[in-house]
Amino acid sequence: MEIKINPADGVPIYRQIVNQIRYSVASGLLEPGDELPTIRAFALRLKVTPNTIVKAYEELESAGIVQKRHGSGTFVSGERTRLADWERRRIIEQRIDALLTEAHQLDFSGEELFKLIRRRQALLADSRTENQAKDASGS
Amino acid sequence: MSTLVEVDALSRRYGATIALDNVSLKADVGLVYGLVGANGAGKTTLIKHLLGLLRPHQGQVRVFGLDPVREPVAVLRRVGYLSEQRDLPEWMRLDELLRYTRAYHPSWDRAYADQLLDSFGLDRRKKFSDLSQGMRAQAGLVLAVAHRPDLLVLDEPSSGLDVVVRQDILDAIVRTVVEDGRTVVFSSHLLDEVERMCDHVTVLHEGRVVVQGSVDEVRATHRVSQVRFPRQLDSSPDIEGALSIAGDGRAWSVVHTSALESLREIALRAGGEITESRIATLEEILIARVRRSNRQRQAA
Numbered sequence: 001m002e003i004k005i006n007p008a009d010g011v012p013i014y015r016q017i018v019n020q021i022r023y024s025v026a027s028g029l030l031e032p033g034d035e036l037p038t039i040r041a042f043a044l045r046l047k048v049t050p051n052t053i054v055k056a057y058e059e060l061e062s063a064g065i066v067q068k069r070h071g072s073g074t075f076v077s078g079e080r081t082r083l084a085d086w087e088r089r090r091i092i093e094q095r096i097d098a099l100l101t102e103a104h105q106l107d108f109s110g111e112e113l114f115k116l117i118r119r120r121q122a123l124l125a126d127s128r129t130e131n132q133a134k135d136a137s138g139s
Numbered sequence: 140m141s142t143l144v145e146v147d148a149l150s151r152r153y154g155a156t157i158a159l160d161n162v163s164l165k166a167d168v169g170l171v172y173g174l175v176g177a178n179g180a181g182k183t184t185l186i187k188h189l190l191g192l193l194r195p196h197q198g199q200v201r202v203f204g205l206d207p208v209r210e211p212v213a214v215l216r217r218v219g220y221l222s223e224q225r226d227l228p229e230w231m232r233l234d235e236l237l238r239y240t241r242a243y244h245p246s247w248d249r250a251y252a253d254q255l256l257d258s259f260g261l262d263r264r265k266k267f268s269d270l271s272q273g274m275r276a277q278a279g280l281v282l283a284v285a286h287r288p289d290l291l292v293l294d295e296p297s298s299g300l301d302v303v304v305r306q307d308i309l310d311a312i313v314r315t316v317v318e319d320g321r322t323v324v325f326s327s328h329l330l331d332e333v334e335r336m337c338d339h340v341t342v343l344h345e346g347r348v349v350v351q352g353s354v355d356e357v358r359a360t361h362r363v364s365q366v367r368f369p370r371q372l373d374s375s376p377d378i379e380g381a382l383s384i385a386g387d388g389r390a391w392s393v394v395h396t397s398a399l400e401s402l403r404e405i406a407l408r409a410g411g412e413i414t415e416s417r418i419a420t421l422e423e424i425l426i427a428r429v430r431r432s433n434r435q436r437q438a439a
Binding site for chain 2: 005007008009010011012013014039040043044046047048049050051052055101105
């Protein structure tokens with residue numbers, strides 16, 4: 001699992017770690033039962049104060065994403081599907097909010113934006129079928 | 140949580156220059172404390188007080204509950220220190236200084252020292268005068284941590300070092316804190332380093348504390364918001380509660396401690412609109428605070 005820390009980001013470092021682990025769980029990069037690095041190893045790898053990792057793990061634990069097992073370590077919890085649905089939505093909503101803000105600044109109306117999204121979607125779908133056709137004929 | 144360092148209303152002058160003005164700092168066990176500020180802000184002076192190298196003109200300094208000026212041996216035995224100059228005896232060989240330093244520290248951990256020296260690839264038989272900047276920093280670091288101090292004090296540990304050696308220093312800080320819940324105080328002008336490594340930050344400017352608190356808290360209470368105006372402004376807009384305002388024309392960037400909602404209203408009254416807002420980085424906070432403090436001094 002690769003975690004990227006950007007101190008210049010407008011998000012506290014422990015939250016950056018939380019978000020990226022959540023994302024990894026939601027996208028299936030981390031699966032239920034997978035073990036997370038120890039606090040020491042993670043702090044050394046990311047070059048952050050160990051207390052940041054402690055804080056991140058605490059937040060992940062209280063959100064039910066990971067479980068601490070006494071004396072052994074921190075593991076991804078079992079309830080993946082429920083979490084993933086909720087998480088998938090949160091991630092996409094963040095993107096939508098950013099898009100809406102940008103559209104507003106560029107003076108696109110909501111209606112124009114929806115039209116553009118549908119058009120892009122159709123284009124993407126076309127190119128995907130084309131690629132599949134190419135793959136099929138190529139093999 | 141027990142308190143390791145307690146600086147209370149410390150002031151210090153060098154002639155007519157105020158080096159420290161009413162500075163307070165409390166450091167608890169197991170955390171990393173950052174001292175941040177421009178050159179001459181008072182970081183090194185504060186650190187020298189912690190080590191008992193300077194006597195407070197006003198206020199009080201306690202380390203492990205002791206006065207470091209009156210009980211230097213009891214304090215320094217439990218402190219590891221790396222100075223910015225990394226002043227090492229040029230004529231000595233590394234192994235000679237190691238042996239010499241070890242004699243003063245009953246708690247010296249030889250295996251740990253050897254492990255660090257090997258990982259840095261340092262030749263113990265070299266004289267300090269033959270070591271590069273980076274090697275001197277690494278050697279200084281071994282000498283500062285091998286007795287497993289309860290308090291590790293580093294003055295600008297990264298200054299003048301390449302990326303690789305800087306990583307070694309950061310590793311040593313993490314290890315110190317993680318392995319036995321020890322405490323680190325370090326000064327740095329590299330703010331992204333402080334942001335990553337510190338639990339708590341003290342920003343000094345001209346001897347005074349301008350911001351202090353946990354890094355997350357300090358960042359969360361400062362925001363950078365982009366304010367856009369329908370027409371170009373010739374001079375910076377009047378935005379109440381702003382720490383600093385920068386920009387030109389229609390787009391202005393505001394650093395503020397006020398809540399986003401109240402800034403939104405203030406901006407609206409000034410005829411502008413907030414297009415973006417996020418928590419500030421330490422660098423943005425430091426610059427805004429220093430500019431503001433300079434403005435206030437000029438106005439006075």
